[in-house]
Every structure is written in C-alpha cells, then in structure tokens.
Amino acid sequence: MEYKELNLPSRTIMTPGPVEADPRVLRALSTPIIGQFDPQFLNIMDETSDLLHYVFQTENKRAFPVDGTSRSGIEAVLTSIIEPGDKVVVPVFGRFGYLLTEMVDRAGGETYLMEAEWGNVFDPQDVITKIKQVNPKVVAVVHGETSTGRLQPLKEIGEFCRENDILLVVDAVATLGGVEFKTDEWNVDAVITGTQKCLAVPTGMAPLTYNDRIERILLKRKKIERGLSMEAQNDRKIQSNYFDLSQIQDYWSPDRLNHHTESTTMLYALREGLRVIKEEGIENRIKRHTKHGKALSIGLKAMGVELFGEEQNKMPVVTIVKVPEGISEQAVRQIMLNEFGIEIAGAFGPLKGKVWRIGSMGYSSRKNNILHVLGALESTLTYFGVKVNKGDAAQAALEYYLEVDNPVVRTS
Numbered sequence: 001m002e003y004k005e006l007n008l009p010s011r012t013i014m015t016p017g018p019v020e021a022d023p024r025v026l027r028a029l030s031t032p033i034i035g036q037f038d039p040q041f042l043n044i045m046d047e048t049s050d051l052l053h054y055v056f057q058t059e060n061k062r063a064f065p066v067d068g069t070s071r072s073g074i075e076a077v078l079t080s081i082i083e084p085g086d087k088v089v090v091p092v093f094g095r096f097g098y099l100l101t102e103m104v105d106r107a108g109g110e111t112y113l114m115e116a117e118w119g120n121v122f123d124p125q126d127v128i129t130k131i132k133q134v135n136p137k138v139v140a141v142v143h144g145e146t147s148t149g150r151l152q153p154l155k156e157i158g159e160f161c162r163e164n165d166i167l168l169v170v171d172a173v174a175t176l177g178g179v180e181f182k183t184d185e186w187n188v189d190a191v192i193t194g195t196q197k198c199l200a201v202p203t204g205m206a207p208l209t210y211n212d213r214i215e216r217i218l219l220k221r222k223k224i225e226r227g228l229s230m231e232a233q234n235d236r237k238i239q240s241n242y243f244d245l246s247q248i249q250d251y252w253s254p255d256r257l258n259h260h261t262e263s264t265t266m267l268y269a270l271r272e273g274l275r276v277i278k279e280e281g282i283e284n285r286i287k288r289h290t291k292h293g294k295a296l297s298i299g300l301k302a303m304g305v306e307l308f309g310e311e312q313n314k315m316p317v318v319t320i321v322k323v324p325e326g327i328s329e330q331a332v333r334q335i336m337l338n339e340f341g342i343e344i345a346g347a348f349g350p351l352k353g354k355v356w357r358i359g360s361m362g363y364s365s366r367k368n369n370i371l372h373v374l375g376a377l378e379s380t381l382t383y384f385g386v387k388v389n390k391g392d393a394a395q396a397a398l399e400y401y402l403e404v405d406n407p408v409v410r411t412s
C-alpha cells in the first residue's frame with residue numbers, strides 16, 4: 001500500500017462549519033514552531049488575548065482559547081462553575097441546546113429544560129418566567145442554533161439574570177465574528193465560540209471570555225481543591241483537570257503557570273484570523289455576513305424553493321432549505337460536491353433528510369460563493385426533475401448585489 005502525499009481539491013464550503021479558512025490563516029499555520037515559553041510566543045499569547053477582547057466586545061479580564069474544539073470551551077465553563085446539585089435552566093431550540101444539557105448533567109447539575117419546536121426560538125419573557133420559577137444558579141443557552149438556523153435574542157434574558165444574580169452562559173460558537181454579539185452590553189457572564197465558523201480558522205480551539213462573577217466561583221473551587229475551604233456540603237473541586245479554568249487562566253496570566261502545552265501552531269492561526277477581523281472591523285464584518293446571507297435567501301426564494309423556519313429570528317449565516325418532495329437530499333449533496341466542488345450540509349434529528357443547511361460564514365461568506373451555490377443548486381435540482389424558476393436565482397442575487405454594492409443606472 002502506497003500512501004501518497006495529500007493532494008486535495010479546493011472546495012467551496014457552504015456548510016455551517018467547518019468553513020474555508022482565510023488564506024492568510026493557512027499561511028500562518030506553516031510558521032515554524034517555537035517553544036511555549038519563548039518570549040516571542042508569550043507575546044503572541046498576549047496579542048491573541050487582546051484581539052479576543054476586541055471580537056468579544058468585552059472589558060473582561062479573561063479572554064483566551066481552550067485547546068480543543070468548540071465544545072471543549074463550553075465544557076470547560078460548565079464543568080468549572082457547576083457544582084453537584086446546582087440548578088441550571090437550559091432553553092433548548094435545537095441540537096446544540098441538548099449538548100448543553102448533557103454537559104450540565106455530567107457536571108452534576110440539575111437541568112431545568114425548556115424546549116421549543118425546531119425552527120422557533122423563545123420569547124425572552126417565557127425564559128424569564130421559567131427562571132423565576134426555578135431560581136437557578138446558571139442559565140445556559142445557545143445564541144445561534146446551526147441545527148435549525150435560528151437566533152435567540154439574549155438582551156432581556158441577560159438583564160434579568162444580572163439583576164437577580166444569576167449567571168448567563170452563552171454558546172456563541174456559530175455567531176461570534178459574523179453576527180452581532182455584545183458580551184458586556186448584553187450582560188453575558190461567559191461566552192464560548194469556535195474557530196471553524198465565522199472566525200474562518202480551522203477547528204481546534206475554543207476561544208472564550210468570562211467575568212469576575214464567574215472567576216469568583218473558580219477561585220472558591222480552587223481553594224477547595226487545595227483543602228483550604230469547604231463552605232457548603234456540595235462544594236467540590238473542579239473534577240476535570242484539562243477543563244479546569246482556574247488552572248487555564250493561570251497559564252494565560254502573566255505568571256504563565258504551566259497547565260498544558262499550548263498548541264503554538266493553532267495559536268498562530270487564531271491570531272491571524274483575529275487580525276483579519278480587526279482589519280476588516282467587526283461592524284463591517286457583520287454587515288458583510290448579513291449581506292451575503294440576504295443575497296442567498298433572495299436567490300433561493302427566486303428559485304422557488306422553500307426556506308425553513310420563522311423569518312424573524314433567522315441566523316444570517318445559516319439558511320435552511322426544505323428538500324422538495326420525492327428528492328433524495330443526499331443525492332443532491334453528492335452532485336453538488338462531485339460536480340461543482342461545493343459542500344452543503346444535511347441535518348440532524350427531526351430535520352434529518354428533510355432540509356439542507358447552507359452556511360455563509362467567515363471566509364466562505366463571499367459573493368462568488370453565493371452565486372456559485374445558487375447556480376449549482378438550480379442545476380442539480382433541475383437534473384432531478386424539480387421544477388425551479390430557471391435563471392431567476394442568480395439574477396435576483398445579482399440585482400441585490402448591484403443595488404447594495406454599486407448602484408448603477410440602467411438604460412433599459
């Protein structure tokens with residue numbers, strides 16, 4: 001058996017992650033390795049933390065990545081703050097909400113579940129009513145549910161939690177860097193994101209930020225670990241070493257107390273991805289994601305396919321298309337990939353086989369990608385005998401782009 005050097009085609013990745021990495025990020029990935037305590041590397045850590053503060057829009061003391069995929073950051077936060085018996089309200093409106101409940105459960109917390117039908121989000125007032133009933137220590141919620149393409153409004157929930165001294169933990173894995181997210185303004189105590197979505201970096205790190213209210217719990221639990229304190233019966237040290245934020249924050253503090261070996265290469269990539277965001281400007285970047293998401297929706301509607309879910313709370317970076325009657329969703333994705341080099345995604349749970357999920361995140365959120373995916377889907381559906389309005393999708397998207405980008409006066 002001969003194992004050849006990799007020679008992969010370049011793909012147009014229009015899934016809700018992983019998406020195409022920015023070419024600058026790919027170049028940064030081949031930067032030579034230096035030691036994790038090399039002064040130059042320590043400087044890279046500081047700069048990355050600064051840039052994360054910018055993207056999270058926070059004055060928090062702490063902002064750093066956990067090494068691992070996005071869920072490693074979510075698990076680090078939940079495992080580090082939830083003690084056995086702690087009550088946690090989890091409003092679930094898709095697959096990733098269930099991931100939060102599972103992590104709460106494994107950390108010994110008591111989950112108080114709210115469930116919305118897939119395709120909907122919660123009225124913040126309903127969440128507040130539930131919080132009043134339960135009086136939890138923590139509310140954990142997803143911001144953008146990639147499984148359903150829906151965005152949960154957080155501002156009112158954040159305000160209520162802060163007034164009542166309840167911690168709000170948010171999974172912003174799919175939204176940060178592409179959809180408006182204001183950590184401090186919305187009173188979010190801990191936020192976790194991922195690299196392979198709107199940040200346009202490969203998967204493998206989970207940037208997060210948290211405030212003093214979270215840090216107080218970490219410090220209390222650290223004392224317990226060292227046998228210095230036992231305030232209440234259920235007080236317990238953080239059971240995970242790898243995900244112990246009290247240790248990871250020491251590693252990211254000026255003392256650099258060694259915890260794990262930082263992934264130097266991934267940090268080069270994350271730093272470059274964040275530098276790209278800083279240069280583009282977070283507001284411009286959000287506008288760009290909104291624009292391309294809108295062009296995609298306009299094109300799909302013009303094509304005559306049906307979009308899934310309430311329009312009002314649609315994520316601008318994920319668009320969900322209903323599979324037309326009698327069509328194999330997998331066969332369509334196969335042709336899109338093999339013939340057009342475009343990857344779109346299938347779905348999970350109750351939506352499996354019924355919808356396609358099209359992402360427009362990070363470096364993949366570009367005009368040529370949108371026009372390419374619209375043309376490819378139109379041809380593929382036509383090939384399978386679906387009646388679509390031929391030519392209308394690209395035309396409608398083109399008109400939208402010309403109107404918003406550089407309005408031109410047409411003579412006819």
Ligand SMILES: *Cc1c(COP(=O)(O)O)cnc(C)c1O
Pocket residue numbers: 016017069070071072096142144145146171172173174194203
């Ligand atoms: C992608 C995603 C995750 C999980 O990310 P991993 O990097 O695969 O661990 C969690 N939450 C949301 C909302 C996501 O979209």
